[in-house]
Amino acid sequence: MSPTRRIVIMAEGHFEWHYGKTATGIIRYSQDPVVAVIDSTHAGQDAAQALGGDLGRGIPVVQDIHEALRYQPTTLIIGVAPIGGDLPRAWRAQLLTAIEAGLEIISGLHYFIADDPELRAAAERRGVTIWDVRRPPDKKVVAAYKPHRPGSHTVLTVGSDCATGKMTVAIELDRAARARGLNSAFFATGQTGIMIAGRGLPVDRIISDFIAGMVEEMTLELAAQHDWVFVEGQGSINHPGYSPVTLGLLHGSLPDAMIFCHQAGATTIEGYPHCPLPPLPRLIQMNEEVVNWLHRQHNSKVVGISLITRGLSLQQAEEAIRRTEDETGLPTTDVLRFGPEKLLTALLQHFGAATS
């Protein structure tokens, strides 16, 4: 995103860690300043108070777009991703106000703002840009099953469920790799990652026949230019609703290695209490098997685990990490709490061993 942006995030009713994950992702990783967050249920607090941590200190949470305009934003980001992704009706008036005030609109909803006649007409009148980041490229590409550039390393984040840190881990690993001087890229595949990176592929909006093909095309392009490609995973292979998206990423990116992401203590798919998670070692094996159905000679492996330990004490977090390491035999951390170095080291060792 251009460095002149001043961002206001629309997160009405959802400015918290879970459903507000686009908002927290933008605050954490955007290159441009977030000047306000709209959520009337937290108005008057700052973002850090609303979230109950350090992230967002000094960013005001406001009642509505009218109050947000005091902070001279240039850009309204729709930072809530409800299940299904539609535009909440109550937001239409606020979006119109933002457009009339000259703000560009960036939306990650399944409902395309630029296709809404009223909002599009308002944006055209005011000369304002609408970027629906979930709008997929208008292309039809079937996967060709081509090898990646030899010497490149494609690493996909997978997990036990949605919202287990797959984007965060991919971004943190890419940044840590670049900090070490490695030639690395982050391949964004979801609305928040695309907003942060300014490019990417909204995989959950791609027609099922072409998802693997379009993921392959971008993976090959990035692996041609970079030695390390960290691909943001989506959903989970054991998710009743989103597993096809996950499989499109697994078979499209054909990762050389994976990092597994998990919410510490979770035992069922969120929102599906009757759908228990398989044990972690089995979940890890499942993801490895799925890649190796196609890619047997490469023997793709999960080489590390990132847990979300938010809400646990430091001691509890360390215990959860140790238990996971005992259960799986894999190096484990919480990248947000303890940094990505342990996982990056595991990846470097894995490929060092594999190429020696």
Place this chain on the structure above:
Amino acid sequence: MSPTRRIVIMAEGHFEWHYGKTATGIIRYSQDPVVAVIDSTHAGQDAAQALGGDLGRGIPVVQDIHEALRYQPTTLIIGVAPIGGDLPRAWRAQLLTAIEAGLEIISGLHYFIADDPELRAAAERRGVTIWDVRRPPDKKVVAAYKPHRPGSHTVLTVGSDCATGKMTVAIELDRAARARGLNSAFFATGQTGIMIAGRGLPVDRIISDFIAGMVEEMTLELAAQHDWVFVEGQGSINHPGYSPVTLGLLHGSLPDAMIFCHQAGATTIEGYPHCPLPPLPRLIQMNEEVVNWLHRQHNSKVVGISLITRGLSLQQAEEAIRRTEDETGLPTTDVLRFGPEKLLTALLQHFGAATS
């Protein structure tokens, strides 16, 4: 389809078994007569001669739409499904001629005829209907992971690759079940099946986030009304391009049992010579595992196999079937050659045993 239709099938350059599978499916299963097939490379033959068998005896293969109009068709079906699914350029003039002659157009291409300005305008002028069977419902449904009606049996056809008989087996089993007086339905999920059934869900055109949800919705609806639901599978879980579609069907329909479909003798994915097929017992186990990732208490099983033995002598076909039975321990047949009774019996026994 209405019983007053007289069908001409456009299969230019592709009126053969493999890429012409829409054409052969329509000839075999449509309730309405096929009065001509367009393929200039076989013009002058009848369909049976062109295909090298008994199917299509007496149906003329003609040079172009002009010649086809002699047979007084009411309906032009586009019966070729090339990889990617676009409209071949050379066909535009023939489609315009058909529209101007008052024929309705039924197309299974990814390219929507009704969205083509020139063809749509021509159809509107002439008052002709265009049915793009691959156009998905304009809905957003995330799978809810709801149980099917107790007592219903959902059977999905899976396979080692595309074009291994999954539609044919589902149709044949549904017909055989109804012939035995069972309350059965066929759930069409591809262009040919939808043309034959007159309804269905074009799963390969559905956005990845919603494929499992939309398959679940239709499965639940059919299982509420029918004791047997035979779901047409697509692709294969080990296909580099189409595996997400297959997984959407597996996790959306959550089959109680599966029939596995395979081209006798195939060892790699068609069009992907570097992508070998796992051994049949492993392929079968993979499909079972994928359902049971979600659906463990049901312990969904593959209960029979249908081989395509076309091109083999009777003795060779029987040997291929016997070898497959030895290798997998599962009842095996070629439903087109030997009928579906062996597989239907296996299903009845499987569920009889399970419910006793």
